[in-house]
Amino acid sequence: MFPEHSPAWMTEDLAMFRDSVRRFVEQELAPTEERWIEERRMSRDMWRRAGRAGLLCASIPEEYGGGGGNFAHEAVITSELSRAGVTSFGNNVHSGIVAHYLLRYGNEEQKRKWLPRMATGELIAAIAMSEPGAGSDLRAVRTRAVRDGDHYVIDGSKTFITNGINADLIIVVVKTAEGTGSRSVSPVVVETEGLAGFQRGRNLAKIGQKGQDTSELFFSGMRVPCANLLGEEEGQGMFQLVQQLAQERLIVAIISAAAMQRAPDLTVEYASTRKVFGQRLLDLQNTRFKLAECKTYTSLAQVYVDDCIGRALAGTLDVETAAMAKWWCSQHYGTVVDECLQLFGGYGYMEEYPIARMYVNARVTRIYGGSNEVLKELIARRLDPATPVRRATG
Template identity: 65%
Template sequence: MSVQSRPWITDDLVLFQDSIRKFIERELVPHEERWCKQQQVDREIWRKAGEVGMLCASIPEEYGGGGGNFAHEAIIALEQSRAMVTSLGTNVHSGIVAHYLLRYGSEEQKHKWLPKMASGEYVAAIAMSEPGAGSDLKSIKTRAVREGDHYVINGSKTFISNGVHADLVCVVVKTDPAKGTKGVSIVVVETKDAHGAGLAGFRRGRVLEKIGQKGQDTAELFFDDVRVPCANLLGPEEGKGFYQLMQQLPQERMIIALGALGAMERALEETTQYVRERKVFGAPLLDLQNTRFKLAECKTNATVARAFIDNCMAKVLRGELDPETAAMAKWWSTQRNCEIIDECLQLHGGYGYMMEYPIARLYVNARAGKIYGGSNEIMKELIARTL
């Protein structure tokens, strides 16, 4: 389904979509295989993305952004997913971190960091997960202890997208462990000091090797007596971090749902074309009833997903999307995405297992969707609490 036919799309967004698609095809697609092998993108691509308005598209112009809204981020997520270019972590950078800063940052923080993110001078990450705390954010152990006008941070984070290139990291910490969730805060860490040298006590661990999304650098981060100005606290006071996370995670989950939608639609396109051309017993594979029925099921599921996500998008743009509906969109779309791609791979036969075929790359990239942004089991728990 073309982006133009979606009910939340305006004429201006159609033009934006066209420019983003052309940039992806010109600057990202040709390098995706190489980036997957080196487990990270070239640093310069961030600057190029900034030049064409692909970064911070939904951030106000006064902070260096594109002046758009979440629909712009949705188009970027859909187009990257459709093109199978998962290496450039714009969703985390622009769709997530930038909005933490916009929503909770002081004017000084916003003017200091957002323009650098919009230009690609800074790459941003958010550090939530730890070796012993993934979806259970209440169990994080990273501490930030106040000493004078600085916080001293100790702890480690893992599965951090954009971790290798990150110049700016929103670190979820405990500022008062005795208060439980009310003792959680977010402190923004610039990974270089005022002289451009690496920040003392901050280390990047190994790039984690994944089964899919191999070019999206995912790293471990270590904080050993890292000193950060107290002015880098996100929000006016300590203890608001858990609230901030709960407020912003629905948008992250919508981005994940949009990515799943783009992938399942690409899988259907690839498989429909393949079964038309592939001959079995002297006739196209599409002539077999099983093939037609399987694709009919896949198309129906993708159409339902599209309708649900379009409905969610309308709510997002009206400011009406509630957390439980976002959780529904995230788990349902990522689950259906994996199922649809699995069926489509099966119709490719042995060729579906070969990485030279797009369906194989879609298959390995899809699986993480059921885990990140809060596992699907957690999504169901959030939904169940509203019953």
């Protein structure tokens, strides 16, 4: 077997943190994954247990209740969850995305009000961007917020919202001005408890990641304090989204690279005992060549992702590089799992085998965080020498 890869950014303290996270994932989350799949959401109690274990808001400063770490801590958590096949825990949205919107753009009162309770799991967070008619093109959102005194009145709907059923705190992307210009969109933080005009729709039935609650949201005359605007003024939404989407896309790349590694490991284990024509499946040249190809893909993905993590920590990761990591890793995640499933034969089509679940779980990584086709367009624009370099911040 190949030795475990250790990137340059993996310090001794981070390695100890990784071991702690791995124990929690193996002892608490992985054994309960079946339950969350059946119930189609993870329990609030498990969220609070994850908070006590230090998995929530690990990269948020201690003064706001977080773990005081950096993006490397989020990368470690994400990798361990993916390697264990845990997809029901929506922490990447909660800690890796929403918490950093609040940290980066929230005022002091907002940060102290919401981040500590997110770190304990008391509040579960979501971000509502996608709409039935607006996915990757965020300037096309139709959910509207109109000022009425010191409140916004919000009308519209959102769909495909991760953590949508459990969420107590939702960053909702709304239109605060006419048109589709870059200054027409704003993020508003919504506290859902007892909120009139707020309604959750279905817990959407997905082909994969079935234990992670994903829902529709509806707003009808929903009144939210103007003080919940995220940012110094209206119209900063696109600027904020462009900055933060790079980190979101890197998270998808981390998920893909880590999960991708699991597929050859499962297949080697199966092929070592499965007999075909009187010999082990692993002894057949086709099997060995396919697994060699898959292992090469996984190794290349991990090295590139680790380089991107290093750039993110140094503040030098640009938007297009994050997009390249996301599309390439998610694309080959699907390729590797497909090749490995084929080696399982009919058993690979059975839901009880982890490789079958990986097959359907992998598919969405090519869609969320910006579809791969949209990301290729962003990368292609960078080929024009006149296009400015945009740094990712978090």
